[in-house]
Amino acid sequence: MIKVLFFAKLSEQLGCRELQVNAELVQDTEQLFAYLNEQNNQWPAILKAQTWLKAVNQNMTADNVKLNDGDEVAYFPPVTGG
Amino acid sequence: MIKVLFFAKLSEQLGCRELQVNAELVQDTEQLFAYLNEQNNQWPAILKAQTWLKAVNQNMTADNVKLNDGDEVAYFPPVTGG
Amino acid sequence: MISVQEHDFNQQIEYERLKSQTSIGAIVTFTGLVRDIKQGQSVSDLSLEHYPGMTEKCLKDIVEQAKQRWNIIASTVIHRVGHLTVSDQIVFVGVASQHRGDAFAACEFIMDYLKTEAPFWKKETMENGETQWVDARETDQKALSKWAVN
Amino acid sequence: MISVQEHDFNQQIEYERLKSQTSIGAIVTFTGLVRDIKQGQSVSDLSLEHYPGMTEKCLKDIVEQAKQRWNIIASTVIHRVGHLTVSDQIVFVGVASQHRGDAFAACEFIMDYLKTEAPFWKKETMENGETQWVDARETDQKALSKWAVN
Numbered sequence: 185m186i187k188v189l190f191f192a193k194l195s196e197q198l199g200c201r202e203l204q205v206n207a208e209l210v211q212d213t214e215q216l217f218a219y220l221n222e223q224n225n226q227w228p229a230i231l232k233a234q235t236w237l238k239a240v241n242q243n244m245t246a247d248n249v250k251l252n253d254g255d256e257v258a259y260f261p262p263v264t265g266g
Numbered sequence: 267m268i269k270v271l272f273f274a275k276l277s278e279q280l281g282c283r284e285l286q287v288n289a290e291l292v293q294d295t296e297q298l299f300a301y302l303n304e305q306n307n308q309w310p311a312i313l314k315a316q317t318w319l320k321a322v323n324q325n326m327t328a329d330n331v332k333l334n335d336g337d338e339v340a341y342f343p344p345v346t347g348g
Numbered sequence: 349m350i351s352v353q354e355h356d357f358n359q360q361i362e363y364e365r366l367k368s369q370t371s372i373g374a375i376v377t378f379t380g381l382v383r384d385i386k387q388g389q390s391v392s393d394l395s396l397e398h399y400p401g402m403t404e405k406c407l408k409d410i411v412e413q414a415k416q417r418w419n420i421i422a423s424t425v426i427h428r429v430g431h432l433t434v435s436d437q438i439v440f441v442g443v444a445s446q447h448r449g450d451a452f453a454a455c456e457f458i459m460d461y462l463k464t465e466a467p468f469w470k471k472e473t474m475e476n477g478e479t480q481w482v483d484a485r486e487t488d489q490k491a492l493s494k495w496a497v498n
Numbered sequence: 499m500i501s502v503q504e505h506d507f508n509q510q511i512e513y514e515r516l517k518s519q520t521s522i523g524a525i526v527t528f529t530g531l532v533r534d535i536k537q538g539q540s541v542s543d544l545s546l547e548h549y550p551g552m553t554e555k556c557l558k559d560i561v562e563q564a565k566q567r568w569n570i571i572a573s574t575v576i577h578r579v580g581h582l583t584v585s586d587q588i589v590f591v592g593v594a595s596q597h598r599g600d601a602f603a604a605c606e607f608i609m610d611y612l613k614t615e616a617p618f619w620k621k622e623t624m625e626n627g628e629t630q631w632v633d634a635r636e637t638d639q640k641a642l643s644k645w646a647v648n
Contacts, residue, residue, distance in 0.1 A: 192469035242402035262484030265468025274619035324552035344634030347618020360510035
């Protein structure tokens with residue numbers, strides 16, 4: 185399974201903090217993002233409303249990353265700590 | 267009178283912290299410096315050994331400044347606080 | 349020392365911790381506080397969400413980068429999460445070095461990267477009761493440019 | 499607040515003093531300490547001479563310049579004089595602002611100018627009992643260049 189996490193405003197808008205995706209359904213983060221868009225008819229508008237940041241296994245990346253069983257992918261807005 | 271002050275290493279080397287100079291004897295800081303060189307036969311070597319900083323009425327300046335009765339002129343090494 | 353915590357921190361304790369070696373000549377600390385006004389509106393409360401696990405890893409990476417660029421004897425990063433109110437302390441970054449140049453640069457570098465890379469998100473409650481997620485500031489992105497290596 | 503004093507200062511008290519307004523979002527502090535080693539020699543003691551009157555005036559001028567360049571809500575400069583020993587606190591500069599960029603820049607600016615313009619002189623006593631006046635560092639002069647206004 186691939187663990188998918190959402191944070192902050194994105195998590196509130198989607199109404200979801202975490203979900204599991206079968207690793208056989210998605211080869212990489214591009215396919216994962218397409219898969220997420222199909223999970224709920226409200227989600228495409230939210231997911232495309234702005235550029236969300238992405239971290240794969242807790243490393244931020246803008247690339248399309250190959251995914252393996254057990255990976256963790258997180259989506260979130262630009263950070264605002266400090 | 268013009269009040270002349272020496273600080274730190276310069277004061278130690280000259281063996282003098284403060285002296286008063288008759289304002290009628292010196293028109294400006296250039297003349298004051300020449301006057302100081304004549305006060306003690308050890309002083310010229312010390313006063314010319316390095317470039318000392320100068321403050322007139324507590325403002326650092328590299329210029330030749332006109333002097334008036336009551337002015338305060340200080341000579342000292344580069345500062346090393348902080 | 350790196351800590352992500354709900355409870356408050358104490359300036360003096362963190363300062364003393366940084367100061368515990370005799371070769372230290374300079375200590376620079378940064379403390380971030382909850383401001384009462386943001387974009388003209390009165391803030392009453394703040395809640396801070398983060399990404400447990402990634403947060404600590406990210407802060408560690410930023411400190412590691414700072415250590416590679418500057419001579420650092422000791423450093424501390426503390427970031428609070430959870431519920432905060434006006435004037436509360438949010439973040440502490442302290443750096444101890446032999447010379448001040450290293451301490452200033454490393455401390456500001458850590459803050460600039462924390463602001464744009466560490467996964468924390470602020471949600472403000474206004475005095476009228478409305479809540480809103482804080483938007484990222486463009487100036488925080490710009491602040492990174494001064495650390496570019498030619 | 500500007501103070502030239504023989505007695506020690508307390509980080510927490512100075513920090514709390516800077517923190518006393520709700521519009522403050524960032525506090526940067528610098529503390530300078532007596533290091534145990536200077537150019538390879540062990541330092542045991544330090545004495546600090548200054549130019550009473552000019553010192554205070556000079557520090558006030560430097561803070562004034564900083565206030566003209568950056569948005570400063572509160573600032574503190576404390577410099578000790580007299581007899582000090584290893585690890586003793588020498589100088590404290592603290593700046594409180596709305597945003598961190600101002601606080602970092604103003605604090606470092608004040609220190610860089612203090613280092614080259616404020617009339618303080620250090621004399622070190624080495625562990626072997628020899629005393630020597632500390633020489634000015636070229637790097638302190640160079641540090642000023644980053645504040646040049648184009």
